[in-house]
Amino acid sequence: MLRQAGASKLRERIIALVIAGAIGVFCHRILTERSDVVLVCLLLFGACVLWLCGSEKFAPGIRRGYERNSVFVHLWSSIMVVAVALSLRADPFALHLLSTALIFAAVSAALNLQFGFCGVLNFSAAGFFGLGAYTAALLSPLGLDGTIVLLAAGVVAGMTGFLLALPIVRTRGHYAAVITIAFGIMFRNLLEVTDAVGGPQGLKVDGLSFFGYRLNENLGIYSCSFFFNYVLVSLALLAAFVFVMRRIDGSFVGIGFDSIRLDETTAACFGLDIWRWKLSAFTMGNAMLAIVGALYGSMLGYVAPSNFSFSDSLIFVSIIILGGIGSVWGGVIAAVIVVLLSEKLQPIQEYRFLIFSTLVVLVLLFRPQGLMRRPLREFSQET
Amino acid sequence: MPIDLLGQYLLNTVMLGLIYALVAVGFTLFFGVMNIIQFSHGDIVMMGAFMCLYLVGAVASADIMPAPAQLIVSFVFAAALLGFVGIAIGRFLVLPMKDAPPLNVLLITLMLGTIIRECVRLFVPGGSNPIRFPPLLSTESYSLGKFTLRLDSALMLIIGAAVLIGTRTLIKRTKLGLAIQAVGQDEETARILGIDDRGVVLATFAIGAGLAAVAGVFSGLYYNQINFDMGLLLGVIGFSSAIVGGLGALGGAVLGGLLFASLQTFGTLALPIGGEYKDIFAFTVVIAIMTWRPTGLLGEKYKERV
């Protein structure tokens, strides 16, 4: 019996290896492909595969395999990402794209915490993202270590979110919607009219450096572009976010969040101080957004108000809807797809807001659970 | 401050407040009848303005009537077209989502608003830049010192007030209005009593679209320009006004609209670099009021049965 279990686990791991390898090769291809026609075909193919995976026939099996080997899957996925990055080390554009995809995936995790878990609407995700980037910009002259910059970004966003949270946590969902939309628009407004933060032109951002290791220097060995460093850091952040999210999901905190999202009044009747929980989710999510925002700003080298508009916030929200509200991996995959689609298919760049909004409308009408349905909790293995 | 300048500011405030009120009433109607947030309403306003402008262009080329008449005819057609759009939105996007979490309606209408905005930006010739909206109603104005009263502003004030009063009468006195109220209070019971609740919802969407058309045209006439982006800010302002006045209360929407406009004017006058920070100031105050009075100044219509 035990040998059978061991054999099936080995089989699952081999399958996971193969799948991850295939995805790695697929992504590598997409990142380097120049022809639009081939790209569209590849992406359509990928979309079909994902659609099938999300369907009722395959999803449970995939989910079971994943849950039973989660550490292995996470480890191997990370290795694959690094492998892809290494194979693209001389291509700065591809690495920049990969890094952006990872950062947006981290954004989706943060947004899923606020919205997918706790049900707090946040339509100013780009605003908090931008807050982090601007913090990095304003701290550049001080030449602080990267960890301090990221931490500062998180703190600033946390405090701002705290102030904003006062009206949000006391009221119902639609209030959070209008308040965050208003904040997002006003934040950008504020940036554009305030010369101290660069006005419409924005500010330059120095690259980050961690403990003396400067991210913005090309690695001498193997003609590796410096964007490789950013891939590593964004991967690390994404991994940390995914870890925290899974931990929360599998704990009483996650159950509390879900209960509040689904039925606030009842959750209150069972001892949960709603405002405290919502405040925690909102603040924590905003801090996460700002941390990756600071990284993004450093990578781009500059920040400007036009990068953090309401439309960008809507793209972030679209990502988690397309991926499946509350599904961490769904958000990650959707983020990668959206970034790759937006950046690689140059002809559709202008139309990307239109395309993604239309996609979301279709998803909400016909497949509201998105790409990946959020799994039910099961703790039978722990007892 | 000299009285003529004060008068000018007052006039502008009331004019803006009227436009905001027209948008806010739409939001409050949608919430009142179905407990939903129709976030594309601001962009429908923008659509109304563009439609009217284009129809004016078409009618003007025929050159058979004076400008005000062109405007009125175009407006009627635009409002009718917009009404159809509103009904289509209700029929194909909102009603199918009735059983889904109310959040989904908010999201879907938010995305729809973006779609409308982007379509105008991308597919309307010159859509990505502001487009001039000619002063079709009248170009006359009366001046007393620094106080200038544009005739079209005066007309808009009168018409706008009439529209608002008309809407109130519609809701409170007519059969349709009572049906709207009934469906808003208890949809199932209304259905049992023989009210066509789906029809009532669609009628509400049509009314909302009509109000949107008025707001859009007024905005165009007042600013003498329209652009693809105007719906977003108008929508957020209108929605905030409706909330601060009390969602579901018509009087609250009007109060909220006037309040927001007053805050903008006050911000312009009171703050050192006033003009550029007026929106930030107004929103900050409005959000503070929402924190203090979550159900709005006149109380929100919301019932949760426990």
Add this chain to the structure above:
Amino acid sequence: MLQAVQGVELVRQRGMIEPSADITIRTCHLSKSFGGIQALDDLSLEIPKGAVYGLIGPNGSGKTTLFNVLTGIYAPSNGRIEFDGRDLTSLGPPAIYRSGIARTFQRSRLNLALSVFDNVVLGHVAARSAGLIQGVLKIGVGKRDIPDAVNKVRSLLAVFDDGLPERLWERVDLLPMIDRRRIEICRALVGDPKVLLLDEPSAGMTHDETDRLMDDILSYKRHHPELTVVVIEHEMAVIEKITSICAVLNFGKLLAEGSYREVAAHPLVQEAYLGAT
């Protein structure tokens, strides 16, 4: 002993409430109005500790409103609520739950998209022992969080039905009404409350199912004699079977109080239910 209160005769059999009995919940002149409607009218009740207290009355007599006021969902317009000597009047639902009052709802309020465990354990989340960091990272005390909770939920569900613990990880919307009622009751009991408020627990169930449920509740109570149960019911057979005292409400006022047989025989109570003859 008879006491006249505002012209309404109050039957309080002193034999039912012993002078030395602990009163756990006491409402003093509790009133609640919604606009023009007086839902609770100068209600003064004393609920003895450890009793099974029935609350009956025609529809709209204020029973559920009383529960809503007791649990802090509505603030009373007037009057006070005392619980074990503490004044609960101005507290909100979370604080009241933490003091030890748990409830079920007239219309089943379960999170249908979640599993049986997720729903029942909600009653336990507020009382968990590990803090946020420990609970999330599953270190130290947090390590036993979930396994302990699973065991507790399992044993509680087993009191009501042997099959339920097997279905711990299934979605609630796949289960029949009787199981959902059981889950709601378990959710209320999992936090070890001092008072259990049951709002029409038998609604939507057959006679047999109701009998079984009531037997299980009484069995639970036998193991927890300190638990006070207040039950709103329309099924008079249930009231007769499980309650020691009941109160009859009408138009938010207390009409009569006593054992089931006494109040059922009371002319004013009959008039309230059946109309004047």
